[in-house]
Amino acid sequence: MMYMSICSMSFLSLIIFSFFMFFTGAMFLFYDMIYFIEWEVLSVNSSSFVMTFLFDWMSLLFMSFVLLISSLVILYSKEYMAHDIYINRFIMLVLMFVLSMMLLIISPNLISILLGWDGLGLVSYCLVIYFQNIKSYNAGMLTALSNRIGDVALLMAIAWMLNYGSWNYIFYLEYMVSDFYMMVIGGFVILAAMTKSAQIPFSSWLPAAMAAPTPVSALVHSSTLVTAGIYLLIRFNNILLSSYFGQGLLLVAGLTMFMSGLGANFEFDLKKIIALSTLSQLGLMMMILSLGFPKLGFFHLLTHAMFKALLFMCAGAIIHNMLNSQDIRTMGGLCLNMPLTTSFFNVANLALSGMPFLAGFYSKDMILEVVSLSYMNSLIFFFFFFSTGLTVSYSFRLVYYSMVSSFNSFSLHPLNDESWLMLKSMFMLVIMSIISGSFLSWLIFPTPYMICLPKMLKMLTLFVCLVGGVSGYMISLTSLFFYNKSLNNNKLITFLSLMWFMPMIFTTGVIKMPLFMGGLMKELDQGWSEYFGAQNLFNYIKKISMFYQMIHLNNLKLYLLSFLLWGFLLLMFMMKF
Known part of the structure; x- marks a missing residue:
């Protein structure tokens, strides 16, 4: 089969490139090297069109992780999308997506960043509407229009950089700190990053994008589309520290993290829970960037890319076996029928929760300890720790519903653990979800952070995680009691579970209103203004000019007519006297 060869070739090529990038990145980090490569595409007289690439340890490591996940996603798709007759098209779209991300990662130039940025936006739209139905089309439109706001902000930043002589932002990072006008560019870049990484008020598109096939979700929500904004802000981190933008973003990211954590505890769609979990982790990354810790x-x-891709892949395997049902209430007892998949799922969930010595623990624990050591107010401190507790809460709620509770599906069911290609791709990510935290911490932080905290603050992270996990599990266990309680507070529960009404506000306010105004303008353009405006004015002037032209051409009939008319008037006048 042709698609088999395309999948296999793509998988092998990407994984070889991934290992090459990783070892090159490690070497660059060890020797503290940066390569700045310029390729002169076109030169006319004194004007030259130059394509620039920036290779440092950060871009190379990120590219290696993106390539690793995308190669495993393609291997996973080989089985997951096996019955799709257009699988070639699907693989090509995924490869275009990865190519756009590569271009974005290695560009120190705002114009080439825009190429990758818009490439991500366009291909993500094509992938979200891949299953052609009304829900997918609506989700695709919401995704595309939300991201267009950020694209326009990036275009405006490019226009503003015309004042400075070059679009290579890397040259201006130090200057941005002191120059007020450079902060305008910073504001546009932050707005672009907020739309791409789905911060409040642009959060509604991220759960809606779950209409895409699960392999796409595994790629998009772990290491590509949503992390593009984070990566851009890591590069522009100086701006966050030098202006009030950082403080504003800190509050917005904290609210996003809090909102998505609460929403996930009320959600019953398996993929949406994981999507809200991604939103929560993006908020965490944005907050730590706002505090000035880009590394x-x-x-x-x-x-996060490792265990989130694994979570989506496990969810895809479960949905596949549940005959495309995504409702966690129809699951239960899956560990008896799918022991290997659910084991992987549990590892990913524990890594997300920050279980000691798994990947998430090393980064999350260090972030929370650095936060405890930093100078900040109680609200931000509450957002960090309470939202971490909510993360563990919805993870254990998910474990209860899908594995611990009694089996709720059909008595005749196809549940099995025999999807070998899917399991192989997941197995690689399980290994990475266990070991990536420790070896990355040794690689990126060869000198450990000196974090000296009181015993209570040191234990607070572990305590919050334990309380969150136990409360999530217990609430699910006694769910009927809490359903009755939630009926008493129906309005509040509806508000929390529907992402603070953001999808409704965004679709009606931000999308429907401009479209309505566009229709109104069309009525004016092709109606009243057509009659009283330029088009009718043109006809009127045309008629007058034709009349004058007729006079100008000495038309004999006209002169005779005017002579007779004047003669008749003169005769009438004389008869009167």
Whole structure:
């Protein structure tokens, strides 16, 4: 079969490139090297069109992780999408997606960043509407229009950089700290990053994008589309520290983390729970970047990519076996029928929760300890720790519903653990979810952070995680009691579970209103203004000019007519007297 060869070739090529990038990145980090490569595409007289690439340890490590996950996603798709007759098209779209991300990662130039940025936006739209139905089309439109706001902000930043002589932002990072006008560029970049990484008020598109096939979700929500904004802010981190933008972003990211954690505890769609979990982790990364720790943000970005891709892959395997049902209430007892998949799922969940010595622990624990050591107010401190507790809460709620509770599906069911290609791709990510935290911490932080805290603060992270996990499990265990309680507070529960009404506000306010206004303008353009405006004015002037032209051409009939008319008037006048 042709698609088999395309999948296999893509998988092998990407994984070889991934290992090459990783070892090159480690070498660059060890020797503290940066390569700045310029390729002159076109030169006319004194004008030259130059394509620039930036290779340092950060871009190389990130590229290696993106390539590793995308190669495993393609291997996974070989079985997951086996019955799709357009699988070639699907693989090509995924490869275009990865290519756009590569271009974004290695660009120190805002214009080439825009190429990768828009490439991600366009291909993500194509992938979200891949299953052609109304829900997918709506989700795709919401995704595309939300991201267009950020694209326009990036275009405006490019226009503003015309004042400075070059679009290579890497040259201006130090200057941005002191120059007020450079902060305008910073504001646009932060707005672009907020739309791409789905911060409040642009959060509604991220759960909606779950309409895409599960392999796409595993790629998009772990290491590509949503992390593009985080990566851009890691590069522009100086701006966050030098202005009030950082403080504003800190509050917005904290609210996003809190909102998504609460929403996930009320959600019953398996993929949406994991999507809200991604939103929560993006908020965490944004917050730590706003506090001025880009390396920590990058560290959590890489570890999060591993266990989040694994979570989506496990969810895909479960949905596949549940005959495309995504409702966690129809699951239960899956560990008896799918022991290997659920074991992987549990490892990913524990890594997300920050279980000691798994990947998430090293980054999350260090972030929370650095936060405890930092100077900040109680609200931000509450957002960090309470949202971490909520993360563990919805993870254990998910474990209860899908594995511990009694089996709720059909008595005749196809549940099995025989999807070998899917399991192979997941197995690689399980290994990475266990070991990536420790070896990345040794690689990125060869000198450990000196974090000296009182015993209570040191234990607070572990305590919050334990309380969150136990409360999530217990609430699920006695769910009927809490359903009755939630009926008493129906309005509040509806508000929390529907992401603070953000999808409704965004679709009606931000998308429907401009479209309605566009329709109104069309009525004016092709109606009233058509009659009283330029088009009718043109006809009127045309008629007058034709009349004058007729006079100008000495038309004999006209002169005779005017002579007779004047003669008649003169005769009438004389008869009167």
